[in-house]
Amino acid sequence: MEVxxxxxxxxxxxxxxxxxNTLVNTNDDLIRYQMRKVSYYWGFHEGxxxxxxxAPPWIKLAVNDVINQQVTKKTNERVMKxxxxxxxxxxxVSKRPQLYSKEIQIE
Numbered sequence: 001m002e003v004x005x006x007x008x009x010x011x012x013x014x015x016x017x018x019x020x021n022t023l024v025n026t027n028d029d030l031i032r033y034q035m036r037k038v039s040y041y042w043g044f045h046e047g048x049x050x051x052x053x054x055a056p057p058w059i060k061l062a063v064n065d066v067i068n069q070q071v072t073k074k075t076n077e078r079v080m081k082x083x084x085x086x087x088x089x090x091x092x093v094s095k096r097p098q099l100y101s102k103e104i105q106i107e
Contacts, residue, residue, distance in 0.1 A: 001054040020052045
């Protein structure tokens with residue numbers, strides 16, 4: 001599930017980021033359906049938009065692995081393969097999340 005914000009309508013990007021972090025841990029529906037944040041698209045900037053992505057527990061994402069979130073001097077080869085949509089090993093399927101936005105006007 002993707003949530004997209006127009007940067008021009010946001011008062012503070014830091015405030016939005018804090019709000020989304022609080023939402024993922026306190027929203028009853030997100031907790032009930034065990035939605036988790038997709039780290040690769042958590043606060044992702046593209047053009048004049050900022051994205052936050054959630055995924056259900058049955059979807060396995062290589063770019064969301066805890067192993068891949070370790071900070072190293074050189075970009076982790078496993079992370080780069082996942083980002084490029086390449087298989088990570090023998091008989092594996094890489095699932096790179098894709099942004100798909102549909103404009104919904106909220107009044």
